[in-house]
Amino acid sequence: MTGDKTAQTAPVFAGRRWFFPSALVHELAPDAARSGRRPRRTVRDWVVDFACFLLAVGVSLLGAEALSDNHDLPPGLVTADQVLGALSCAAVWLRRRWPFALAVATVPVSFVSETSGGAALIALFALAVHRPFRYVAWVGGVHVALTPLYFWWRPDPDLPYLASLVLLVVLVGAIVGWGMFVRSKRQLVLSLRDRARRAETEARLRAEQAQRLAREAIAREMHDVLAHRLTLLSVHAGALEFRPDAPREDVARAAGVIRESAHEALQDLREIIGVLRAGDSDDAGRPQPxxxxxxxxxxxxxxxxxxxxxxxxxxxxxxxxxxxxxxxxxxxxxxxxxxxxxxxxxxxxxxxxxxxxxxxxxxxxxxxxxxxxxxxxxxxxxxxxxxxxxxxxxxxxxxxxxxxxxxxxxxxxxxx
Incomplete structure (x- = not known):
């Protein structure tokens, strides 16, 4: 029964793999989990990765525009900032494979490059999705700790110092919270999967145990019922075999017992088979002595x-x-x-x-x-x-x- 259910649900899941993240597909699909290879990107992964890349590029362009309006910076520094921003945006594609390394690398880069800020925030979000909270706490804490120094070094011309500081800290906290929410949701799906598998395994074991107990009960019943009848057949047939010259009355009586015992044994066997066909318990099929x-x-x-x-x-x-x-x-x-x-x-x-x-x-x-x-x-x-x-x-x-x-x-x- 469990095998039939797996066979029915597997095609449904296979047809909707594009909707799930590759990490969940790798965990939920038995063939992918057994292969040992890295999970391939699903359609959803490609859409999310493109969206993250475009968001990083958009933030980088806003930063580049702000740099172009600041005429106090030398042209070489502006060019270096934009090059670092472009490399950071390209590195966003590595967020699934090396989320911790990318998040750590973008901390100093975003501190010296204004156009790398979007890539740093996306790397922090990916770290919150793919790694435990202790890694996110270290990297997010470093971001928050460097925020006052960053705005002291590069003040925002449109916002006061304190407002810029509070805004960035709130943004980092929101990104970390969102990433942890996504991670907890995935872990919930995996835990439900594990519970479902354990429930199916336990149900299968209970069914097997019930079948084994039913077989043992049926075997005991057949032995108790039929052994009594067949022993009469064996004893009286043996008596006729060893005493072929017995009186006619004894032979007739033994033959009658053999006939009656065979008839009752056949009747008992029919009743037990009727119980098996009806699927009833041992006690429900016929009157018990x-x-x-x-x-x-x-x-x-x-x-x-x-x-x-x-x-x-x-x-x-x-x-x-x-x-x-x-x-x-x-x-x-x-x-x-x-x-x-x-x-x-x-x-x-x-x-x-x-x-x-x-x-x-x-x-x-x-x-x-x-x-x-x-x-x-x-x-x-x-x-x-x-x-x-x-x-x-x-x-x-x-x-x-x-x-x-x-x-x-x-x-x-x-x-x-």
């Missing part, structure tokens, strides 16, 4: 030929939270599935006890099987999923061999 469904689960296992002893001592079965009851159901379901797979023919003991405030304890145990047991492959993913479910519910789960050689699963879940 609760602690009250333990009796049905045990009856189903007994019908499949498993001896199950259910010891249920719950103070308030209706008051068990739905998430806790669902977790307890899945733990018992996985315990019965593992017992059928790895210890067929044994008696499985299921114990559920607890009450509000003290928590819910779920225990599934089976003794060691007798004789040779057909090997049923397993990767232990069911027990890992049960541990994750217990932790998500705020409880704990322990599993492992018992002292008599059997296997047990014990979980403690919070209640209240």
């Amino acid at each position: 609760t602690l009250a469904a333990l009796g049905t689960l045990v009856a189903e296992s007994r019908q499949a030929g498993v001896e199950v002893v259910l010891d249920r001592r719950v103070a308030d079965p209706a008051g068990v939270p739905a998430s806790v009851g669902r977790t307890a159901y899945r733990i018992v379901q996985e315990g019965l599935t593992n017992a059928r797979k790895h210890a067929p023919g044994t008696e499985v003991t299921v114990s559920v006890a607890g009450g509000p405030g003290e928590g819910l304890t779920v225990t599934v145990r089976n003794p060691a099987p007798e004789g040779d047991v057909p090997h049923v492959p397993g990767a232990g993913q069911g027990l890992i999923g049960l541990a994750e479910r217990a932790v998500l519910a705020g409880g704990t789960l322990e599993h492992g061999p018992t002292s008599d050689g059997g296997f047990g699963v014990r979980a403690r879940l919070p209640w209240g």
Whole structure:
């Protein structure tokens, strides 16, 4: 989704690059930022540079006119002043590449050349736009400090000394303030760009995390639902394979269990796929089992030929939270599935006890099987999923061999 948004906004920005300064284009355009080369001037840059150059030339011409009216100056000094003014105007084109060097160089030049004053002010503005305030403070401070000496050396014939001094100081302050405003506006645009990128990155990471959690939840649900059914198929098919001479009633009963388990597994798979297509959460797609469904689960296992002893001592079965009851159901379901797979023919003991405030304890145990047991492959993913479910519910789960050689699963879940 983020890639599509970038692909949609990139052409819009590319079509309006002429409107932005080259420094912003270099920062905002990913290809320009990765190239490592200096940003090329945009149309806006050329317009602004020409305007600055023409302004410097205009101020220089005004200064040259004032020099021509002053007949006390020798012709050589007037010519040198105009040459310095012309060079200063030409140097305005370097304000983007070397703003600090140009501003420093124009300080002494503007002090001795009246026609260089416009170029000096433009260089000071460029310095305020492209460099931090400490550089602007030094150069602007030197300008202000030299102002009284400049007007003492070259007094303005049309204005008093104090008025000329105040006017130039105000002009320098206005130019510095304007340049700092332009700089802060550019930094604001860049900061908004960075915030937008961070927001897109965080949104993408949150989406990926949500997808990963959804995949894990779906994987747990499919394992819990289908493993129970498929284990019945495997156990009864294995019994038919190892006992082809079994009585007809046993064969018919095993075939019926296989058929029913296959039908229910297919139905469960259809329901899960329907949830995926609808985009709903794990809990919204179909009715979730609760602690009250333990009796049905045990009856189903007994019908499949498993001896199950259910010891249920719950103070308030209706008051068990739905998430806790669902977790307890899945733990018992996985315990019965593992017992059928790895210890067929044994008696499985299921114990559920607890009450509000003290928590819910779920225990599934089976003794060691007798004789040779057909090997049923397993990767232990069911027990890992049960541990994750217990932790998500705020409880704990322990599993492992018992002292008599059997296997047990014990979980403690919070209640209240």
